Amino acid sequence: MSLIVADGVSKQYMTGEMTLQALTDVGFVVEPGTFSAFIGPSGSGKSTLLNLVGCLDKPTSGRLAVAGTDVSQLRGPAAAAFRGRHLGFVFQDFNLIPALTAGENVEYPLLLVQHVPEHERKRRVAALLEAVGVADQRDKFPDQLSGGQKQRVAVARALVTSPKLVLADEPTANLDHASAFAVIETMRRMKDEFGTSFVFSTHDTKVVDQVEVLYTLEDGRLISVEDRRAGAAS
C-alpha cells in the first residue's frame, strides 16, 4: 500500500480580497521506505504540500491519504492524534523545546503524545540518541548545543515514536556544510535502519543529491517526478 496518495489536491489562501492559489491539481504517490523530496523555487508550493501531508493544513479540494487515512478531513485533536501516531517532523529552525534537555526533548513525544511506559521510553531515547550521535549531549539544554547537534536531536525526536513518515522542512537550511552533510547522512542511515520514509521540502543540493524520488513543483503545480531508485521508471 502506498504511504501517501494525493489526487487532485489544490490549496487556496485568502489574503484580504485576494485569493492565492498555492497548489493546483497536484497528484502523486509516495511509497513506503523512500527518501523523497519536494523541490522547486520559493513560492512553488513545496512547503504548502508538506504541511498538507503533515495534517498541519487542509487542502481546499482533492483527496489526500496518508498511511491509509484520508487526512483532508482531519481536524483539531483528531489531526493531532494522527500526527502523534504516524508522523515525525524535522523543522528548519530545529524547534526543540527550550525548557527540556536533549534527552527530554526526544522523550517528549513518547511521554506526552504516545504515553509509553518509562522503561521503554528510556530504552528508545538512549538508542536514538546513540544512533544519531548525540548520546553525550543528552543532559544539555538546546541553547547549549550547536546547530548540527540540535538538528540531530530533532531527528531523534522525529524517529523515537517509530513513525511511518518523517516530514522535514528545509532541515539543512540553518546548518553549515559539514553539519548539513552529517544530518543528511544520519537521516539516510535512519531510513535504512528503521525503514522510515522521509519526505523533504528543500532547496539544498546536498539533500537533493541524496534523495531517491524527486517531486518538482512550479507555481503550485507538480511538473515532474524523478524516481532514481534502481529499476524505477520516471
Place this chain on the structure above:
Amino acid sequence: MKQLLIIALRNLSRYRRRTLLTGSLVAIGVLFVLVFEAAAGSFKAMMIGQITDSMLGHLQIHRKGYVASIETLPLAMNLKPQAIQKIEAELGKSDAVEAFSPRIKFGGVFSTFTESTSVRVNGVDPDREFATAPMLKGRVVQGKPEIRPGIMLVPELLARGMQVKPGDTVVLLATNAEGSVNGKQVQVGGILASVSGPGGRDAYVHQSDAAEILRLDQPEVSEIAVRLKDFGSLKATYAALSTSLGGMRNKQGKPSFEVHTWESLAPFSNVANMIDILTIFIRLILVSIVLVSVMNVMIMAVYERVREIGTMAAIGTLPATIRSMFLLEGLILGALGTLLGTVVGLGLIGALRIAKLTFDFGQQRGLVLAPSVGIGQVLALAVIVVAISAIASLQPAIKASRLEPIEALRHN
C-alpha cells in the same frame, strides 16, 4: 503529569525575574491578608469576649418590648415570677446553656452625702452573675470582687468623679414602679473598670438590696443574661430559644418574651460587621492582584512561546495537554506565591504575638494584640489564591490550546 510539572517549573525558572516579581506580588498580597485577618480577627474576638464575658452575656431574654425602651430601664416591663419560671425552665432544658443570670436593672441616684449623680444599677445573684459573666471579677481594679448585701461595685468613672474608694459609705436612691422614692445606705466594695458597650459603666448590687430599694413584694427581673457552653452555637441556640420562648403568648395573645443575641444589644457588633466587610474587601483586593498579575504573566508566556506551542501541537500534543501545561504553570506560580506569603505571614504573626503590642479602645487601656489565624483560614486563603491563579491562567491556556499549529509555527 510529572513531565508537565517539569516543563512548567523550568519555564517559570526560564523567566526568573518575571516569575519572582509576580510570585512576590502574590506573596505580599497573601502576607498582608493573613496578618490583617489575624490582627483584625484577634481584635474582634477580644472585644466580643470583653463585651459578652464581662457584662452582656451571649444572649439576653426580656419581656417583649423591653429592649425598645431599654434606655429608660422601665420597671413596669420587668418579668414577673411566673414568666421567670417559664424562662428558667426552658433554659434548664437546653444543653447549649452553661449558665444564666437574672438581673434587675434600674436607674438611681448615687449620693456621697455631699454630692449626688445618676447611676444605672444591676441587682444580681453574685454566683449566677459571675458564672454568666466570668470576666466581671477581673474588672474590679480596686477593692474586692464581691457582691454581697450592703456592698456595691461602683464603675470607675463614677468613682473618680465622685471621689469614692472602697470602704466608703454611700446612699443609693431609686424610684420604684409605684412612684415612691426609696434609699439604702451601702458600702463601696470595689471599683469596676469601664468597658465599651451597654452596661459597661453600670454599678452592681446584690439582688436583695435591689429588691429592698425598689420595695418589691415578689422577685422581679429586667433581663436574664445567658452564657453558652460554645460561642459557636449562638445562632442555633438563639433560633431554638426564639422558637420556644417567642411562641409563648400573654393573656392578650401577644408574644410574652423577646430573645436577643449580644449582636443586637451591643453597638460593637457594627464594628465587628465592618471588620468582616473589610476582610472581604481585602480578600477581593488580593483576588484582583492575583488575577491580574497571573493572567498578565500567562498571556505574555503564551505570546512568547507561540512557536513552541506550534511545535508541540505539530508533533501530536493534544490541545488538552497544552492547556494543562499552561494551567499548571499559572497554578504553580500562584501556589509558590501563596507558600511564600503564608510562611512569611505566619512568621510575622508569631513575631507580633511575641512583641505583645498594646492598644487602647475607648476607656480600655493597654489591650494586648494577640493576632492568630486558624489552619482553616490559612487553607481557605491558599485555596482561593491557587484557584484564582488557575482561573487567571485559563484564558491564556485555552488560547494556547486553540492555536493552529501551522500559524503558530510561522510566528516570529
